[in-house]
Amino acid sequence: MAPLLTPALQDTRQQLEALLEAHNLNAVRALLKTEHPADVADLLELLDADQQAAVFDLLESDMAAEVLDEINTRSTRGLVDAVSDEKIADLLEAMPVDDAAEILAELDEDRAEDILALMEPEEAADVGALLAYPEDTAGRLMSTKVVRLKAEWTVEETLRYLRTIDPEVETLAYLYIVNGSEQLVGVVPLRDLVLAPPDRRLAEIMNPSAISVRVDTDQEEVARLVAQYDFFAVPVVDAGGRLVGVITHDDVVDILQDEFTEDIQRLGGSEPLEDEYLSTPVLSVTRKRIGWLLVLFLTEMLTGTVMRFFEHELEAAVALSFFVPLLIGTGGNSGSQATSTIIRAIAVGEVKLKDTWRLLWHEMRTGFLLGVLMGAVGFVRALTWGSSIALSLTVSASLFTIVLWANVIGSLLPPLAARLKIDPAVISGPVMSTLVDATGLFIYFMLARLIIGV
Amino acid sequence: MAPLLTPALQDTRQQLEALLEAHNLNAVRALLKTEHPADVADLLELLDADQQAAVFDLLESDMAAEVLDEINTRSTRGLVDAVSDEKIADLLEAMPVDDAAEILAELDEDRAEDILALMEPEEAADVGALLAYPEDTAGRLMSTKVVRLKAEWTVEETLRYLRTIDPEVETLAYLYIVNGSEQLVGVVPLRDLVLAPPDRRLAEIMNPSAISVRVDTDQEEVARLVAQYDFFAVPVVDAGGRLVGVITHDDVVDILQDEFTEDIQRLGGSEPLEDEYLSTPVLSVTRKRIGWLLVLFLTEMLTGTVMRFFEHELEAAVALSFFVPLLIGTGGNSGSQATSTIIRAIAVGEVKLKDTWRLLWHEMRTGFLLGVLMGAVGFVRALTWGSSIALSLTVSASLFTIVLWANVIGSLLPPLAARLKIDPAVISGPVMSTLVDATGLFIYFMLARLIIGV
Numbered sequence: 070m071a072p073l074l075t076p077a078l079q080d081t082r083q084q085l086e087a088l089l090e091a092h093n094l095n096a097v098r099a100l101l102k103t104e105h106p107a108d109v110a111d112l113l114e115l116l117d118a119d120q121q122a123a124v125f126d127l128l129e130s131d132m133a134a135e136v137l138d139e140i141n142t143r144s145t146r147g148l149v150d151a152v153s154d155e156k157i158a159d160l161l162e163a164m165p166v167d168d169a170a171e172i173l174a175e176l177d178e179d180r181a182e183d184i185l186a187l188m189e190p191e192e193a194a195d196v197g198a199l200l201a202y203p204e205d206t207a208g209r210l211m212s213t214k215v216v217r218l219k220a221e222w223t224v225e226e227t228l229r230y231l232r233t234i235d236p237e238v239e240t241l242a243y244l245y246i247v248n249g250s251e252q253l254v255g256v257v258p259l260r261d262l263v264l265a266p267p268d269r270r271l272a273e274i275m276n277p278s279a280i281s282v283r284v285d286t287d288q289e290e291v292a293r294l295v296a297q298y299d300f301f302a303v304p305v306v307d308a309g310g311r312l313v314g315v316i317t318h319d320d321v322v323d324i325l326q327d328e329f330t331e332d333i334q335r336l337g338g339s340e341p342l343e344d345e346y347l348s349t350p351v352l353s354v355t356r357k358r359i360g361w362l363l364v365l366f367l368t369e370m371l372t373g374t375v376m377r378f379f380e381h382e383l384e385a386a387v388a389l390s391f392f393v394p395l396l397i398g399t400g401g402n403s404g405s406q407a408t409s410t411i412i413r414a415i416a417v418g419e420v421k422l423k424d425t426w427r428l429l430w431h432e433m434r435t436g437f438l439l440g441v442l443m444g445a446v447g448f449v450r451a452l453t454w455g456s457s458i459a460l461s462l463t464v465s466a467s468l469f470t471i472v473l474w475a476n477v478i479g480s481l482l483p484p485l486a487a488r489l490k491i492d493p494a495v496i497s498g499p500v501m502s503t504l505v506d507a508t509g510l511f512i513y514f515m516l517a518r519l520i521i522g523v
Numbered sequence: 524m525a526p527l528l529t530p531a532l533q534d535t536r537q538q539l540e541a542l543l544e545a546h547n548l549n550a551v552r553a554l555l556k557t558e559h560p561a562d563v564a565d566l567l568e569l570l571d572a573d574q575q576a577a578v579f580d581l582l583e584s585d586m587a588a589e590v591l592d593e594i595n596t597r598s599t600r601g602l603v604d605a606v607s608d609e610k611i612a613d614l615l616e617a618m619p620v621d622d623a624a625e626i627l628a629e630l631d632e633d634r635a636e637d638i639l640a641l642m643e644p645e646e647a648a649d650v651g652a653l654l655a656y657p658e659d660t661a662g663r664l665m666s667t668k669v670v671r672l673k674a675e676w677t678v679e680e681t682l683r684y685l686r687t688i689d690p691e692v693e694t695l696a697y698l699y700i701v702n703g704s705e706q707l708v709g710v711v712p713l714r715d716l717v718l719a720p721p722d723r724r725l726a727e728i729m730n731p732s733a734i735s736v737r738v739d740t741d742q743e744e745v746a747r748l749v750a751q752y753d754f755f756a757v758p759v760v761d762a763g764g765r766l767v768g769v770i771t772h773d774d775v776v777d778i779l780q781d782e783f784t785e786d787i788q789r790l791g792g793s794e795p796l797e798d799e800y801l802s803t804p805v806l807s808v809t810r811k812r813i814g815w816l817l818v819l820f821l822t823e824m825l826t827g828t829v830m831r832f833f834e835h836e837l838e839a840a841v842a843l844s845f846f847v848p849l850l851i852g853t854g855g856n857s858g859s860q861a862t863s864t865i866i867r868a869i870a871v872g873e874v875k876l877k878d879t880w881r882l883l884w885h886e887m888r889t890g891f892l893l894g895v896l897m898g899a900v901g902f903v904r905a906l907t908w909g910s911s912i913a914l915s916l917t918v919s920a921s922l923f924t925i926v927l928w929a930n931v932i933g934s935l936l937p938p939l940a941a942r943l944k945i946d947p948a949v950i951s952g953p954v955m956s957t958l959v960d961a962t963g964l965f966i967y968f969m970l971a972r973l974i975i976g977v
Binding site: 105107108111114115141142143228231232234236240241242259260263264265266280295296297298299301318319321322325326329330332333334336337338339342345346347351352354355358359361362363365366369370372373376377380383384387390391392393394395397398399401402403405406407408409410411412413414417418419420421423424427428431434435438439442443446447450454497498499502503506507510 | 559596772776780853
């Protein structure tokens with residue numbers, strides 16, 4: 070999913086820039102009025118901070134609230150700094166409670182408290198209640214505006230009741246039924262309600278085993294449930310089973326995106342950042358990266374041990390060293406290819422732990438083919454580079470063996486991690502390369518002894 | 524998202540295995556009856572092929588259809604092979620049209636045609652129509668069972684009409700309004716319909732600028748729209764603007780997952796597979812990987828050129844070569860850390876192209892800090908390894924420079940790719956390591972000349 074704007078939006082962007090250049094603010098207001106808030110947010114992100122604040126000031130309050138909700142964290146902070154606390158408080162009141170809480174969580178604590186104090190007491194209490202839950206839990210993500218129905222109501226009564234409710238209720242996709250103690254006892258999809266005869270009671274059409282999450286459930290667990298059962302909203306209950314909120318479709322897509330971002334950062338050999346990249350201070354980025362970098366550095370020192378062990382060979386034929394980066398590089402690359410595919414296959418459930426041997430067999434055959442191809446290419450290349458036949462043979466045989474070996478290691482490590490209850494994504498490309506480097510060198514020098522006889 | 528079963532499901536699994544062991548098939552039937560089809564699919568995936576077929580045979584047809592829809596491709600093929608064409612045809616008829624098409628697309632063409640011939644002519648025509656669209660387009664993903672409403676209807680008329688429709692209609696989340704030529708003219712969320720006064724006409728409450736995709740729109744584009752606008756269903760129109768279907772929430776989550784899978788495979792330095800991993804023949808896996816492996820191999824040969832260029836230094840001090848894998852490994856690792864983070868930040872739109880210089884500045888500072896730390900660690904390690912002070916200094920200065928350099932390259936390449944309209948995900952860990960290897964070596968040997976004076 071590329072970050073590029075659609076052609077239509079590119080046009081709007083050019084018009085916007087021209088109008089800003091000409092300081093024609095009325096025309097800017099008219100131009101943006103008809104755009105989707107998500108698109109306006111994208112356009113704002115392309116402007117510099119002063120322009121962002123000026124354009125944001127032109128937006129009507131509904132649009133401004135939605136844009137503030139859609140725009141990236143860095144721009145949120147910029148806009149909030151450029152706009153008065155009163156105005157921000159008004160905008161947050163116009164937003165779903167969970168989104169307002171999310172924005173406040175992105176600000177400095179002092180600023181957030183000042184703004185919270187300026188909001189209507191009721192709204193402020195709702196937002197404050199969400200902020201009291203730990204980050205990354207269901208409680209933090211949920212909307213507390215949820216419709217509570219009674220099992221004894223008929224379909225017609227329910228439809229009549231729904232017409233009277235707070236229009237701020239965030240989702241009606243699923244309707245939740247509670248008992249006298251506010252405990253969740255069932256769920257009816259709105260669709261079923263609409264399709265059911267008007268005199269039917271909810272008790273007859275509801276599903277009494279509604280799957281729910283608890284306020285303290287981790288958001289990763291929420292995402293797993295949603296993906297597993299194809300939900301687009303999940304009810305949230307407290308420790309006593311009372312319905313306290315609902316997590317809606319848009320939040321679920323956001324969680325999926327967040328989880329995926331973490332996976333990608335892990336695969337790159339870094340601990341996941343907690344915030345958007347450019348909003349994360351350099352010191353925090355460094356802290357997230359140095360751990361793995363050091364671990365890999367210490368492991369990689371094994372390569373030095375192997376090279377020293379074969380010091381005699383290296384002194385006798387310095388040309389041997391010319392191929393070292395090439396060989397370990399190719400091993401690391403083909404190991405990374407294997408692990409990244411397998412890690413993902415495990416994550417989406419395509420591959421189970423019981424498939425470990427099947428994985429190994431698949432990768433051994435793939436590694437064999439890749440090894441033969443790379444070995445052949447390597448032999449020709451070493452010869453045309455003026456290496457001796459013996460050296461060329463050594464390079465070729467090493468390429469074959471190292472590629473095969475890297476695929477074997479690459480297929481075994483992710484299931485091993487899963488078995489040890491470690492996220493397989495920690496078997497990143499860097500981890501893979503590092504492990505293959507020292508063993509690959511050992512293979513190379515042993516083959517050199519055998520073939521060249523140095 | 525780990526592939527592990529929940530504790531409750533682990534229990535069920537153990538019970539299932541015990542019952543199968545005891546050949547108590549009636550108890551197996553009773554056990555699975557109350558489970559969610561998605562969970563039953565997960566449990567089946569853990570069994571061997573014979574057991575899968577035996578258990579599948581016990582399921583009631585509604586459950587069997589849903590399990591067939593949820594289970595992974597490899598198991599689908601196994602089950603379809605073990606069950607008669609007639610039964611499969613019946614199951615496919617019980618499924619949403621788009622899911623039936625998806626399953627047929629996973630089978631051999633001959634088998635799929637045999638099964639299609641056994642289905643009810645009307646159902647078969649619907650499924651066949653979807654299969655006629657190219658893979659990965661909106662046409663292939665959509666459900667053709669969609670409700671078409673008229674703008675002049677009142678809310679009450681519409682609610683009455685909805686009670687009479689085909690219960691197989693897949694989604695009612697959004698209701699689509701068409702004109703006399705079947706062209707899409709507006710959309711009303713079911714929620715708005717329910718909340719509106721009964722005598723209001725749809726024309727008054729509908730949104731006349733419904734965003735739609737065309738049957739030939741690529742699924743990636745569909746996913747982008749959905750993520751951008753927080754949709755959970757998108758109408759599909761033909762070239763004449765006529766409403767032909769709808770893509771629903773569950774398909775959208777599937778597309779997002781597919782796109783993630785492709786990105787991860789690219790980041791691992793492989794072309795994305797078109798199918799599930801274990802269902803992809805070894806030859807196809809090899810073909811997807813060999814391209815990049817060769818390109819990287821040829822690029823990596825630059826390292827040999829650099830090493831030869833410094834042959835004199837290497838002969839004079841063979842100890843120099845001991846640090847080669849360590850230095851280029853560390854460079855590749857820190858470059859991968861930078862690119863993976865930045866690629867993802869670009870993909871989710873956190874970072875725009877205009878942020879390129881800001882990115883560079885962020886990574887230069889991070890690289891500086893990481894470089895200082897790694898340089899210090901490297902100096903101590905080289906000394907304690909018995910290297911001379913001059914060599915230790917060389918290693919330390921090289922680590923600093925290479926890490927800084929890798930972060931600079933790592934921050935510039937993804938935006939460069941985006942600017943050239945190449946998916947930034949092709950700047951994989953392997954690409955990064957390969958580029959840093961040769962330049963890193965050059966830095967190392969130049970510093971060795973300068974500091975050691977070999």
